[in-house]
Amino acid sequence: MCDVDTEGDCVDALKKLQYLICRFVEIISDSSSPPVVLFLDDLQWADAASITVIAQILNSARSSRFLLVGSCRDNEMSDNHPISNMISNVQKLGVNATMIKISPLDKDLVNEMISDTLCLFPRVTRSLADILYHKTKGNPLFLSRLIVSLSRDGLLRFSLSRRRWEWEEEKIQSMKIPDDVAELLTNSIGRLPSDVQDALCTLSCFGASIHLDIVDVLERDLDLQLQNSLEVARKEGFLEKFDRTIQFSHDRVQESAFNMLNSQDRRAKHSGYGFALCIHAMNGCDDSMLFTAVDQINRGDPTVILDHEHSSLVARLNLQAGKKAMGMSDYVSALSLFEHGISFLQECHWQQNYDLSLELFNCSTKCAYAVGDHEKLKCRTDEVLSFGRVFEDKLIVLYYFVSALCDASLLNEAIAKESFRSTGISIPRAYDIIHLP
DSSP states (O other): OOOOOSTTOHHHHHHHHHHHHHHHHHHHHHHOSSOEEEEEOOGGGOOHHHHHHHHHHHHHOOOTTEEEEEOOOGGGOOTTOHHHHHHHHHHHTTOOOOOOOOOOOOHHHHHHHHHHHHTOOHHHHHHHHHHHHHHHTTOHHHHHHHHHHHHHTTSEEEETTTTEEEEOHHHHHHSOOOSSHHHHHHHHHHTSOHHHHHHHHHHHTTOSEEEHHHHHHHHHHHOOOOHHHHHHHHHTTSEEEETTEEEESSHHHHHHHHHTSOHHHHHHHHHHHHHHHHHHHHHSOOHHHHHHHHHHHHHSOGGGOOSHHHHHHHHHHHHHHHHHHHHTTOHHHHHHHHHHHHHTSOTTHHHHSHHHHHHHHHHHHHHHHHHTOHHHHHHHHHHHHHHOSSHHHHHHHHHHHHHHHHHTTOHHHHHTOHHHHHTTOOOOTTOOGGGOO
């Protein structure tokens, strides 16, 4: 069960984790001979907990030997984005922050890039560079993928007789180029063999990367032919391989492959992959396999789970994964997992699956309190108070709900809460906390 633990409160656990991370960075930066540089990519997708930790690191690590470098897409961020607010707040506290806007490559840099790529003098590649600059507007990813596309189409080729690269300038000038890099990548993937396209679409369902252990399971249990196809995609520059991990060379490649699937196909694939992995997740001790399996099922098609047995299984998997996330003080992910588990419970779950329902609701309440989601906290508390069979079953949700009221300086409301009456406890509304023994 998800018991009340006043000695190791969930909010205190978050604060302890944040403190330990800050101390770790501070000690490493103070004891390291060279300066410590921490680089974080795609900050536009950072969650609230991560942004809080980043702010605390910047506030605590005032040493000149520590540098945080972050990158983000400003076109996906508004002025009120949490990252923008965080930067503004730390600057007010005296942290030096420099904003560097990365502009597209200019004509000279495009020419230098093409010159280096083709091993030719810049004066020789100037005309080709001018054409490609106008077609790509200096976008580096667009430019590199376009060069690969030109080579594949034979418009840019190596001449053995002249021992240098040559190109058909007029055809390149007149050819129709997609308006953006996403369309170019989609077209490039569409030219690959069908089995390679399918393998890329499968990989895209798992995000930016996939471990080969998962690939092995999918090949064995779902009779998919992935590894050879993924190797072809790697040679084409769409993937990179590090030890036993395969990842997309760029997140735009993953987005393009994923967008080739319609929403119905995506949900069906997520469900199939999730159920194939969950068998191994339950029988093994690999937490990453469990999290991956549960994530795939949660992203899948809920209509494929019709019977009570399967819905209970998925709910229990979410409960198991949520508890592991709580153990790592990741209460945001844990809350999401518990809520998914609740969503898979069938209509009469309080009658048919009382213990599982109660544990999911208790854990969800605890995490909602930890992350400050008071609306979710109240919703789950009310339901447990309505369906809880005995007073003891209602204690956990009452503890966290009253704690939230106390944190909000609503102690009188906490004492006079109607929920106490539903448990058989009668406390006068006018009772003053000062008179409590």
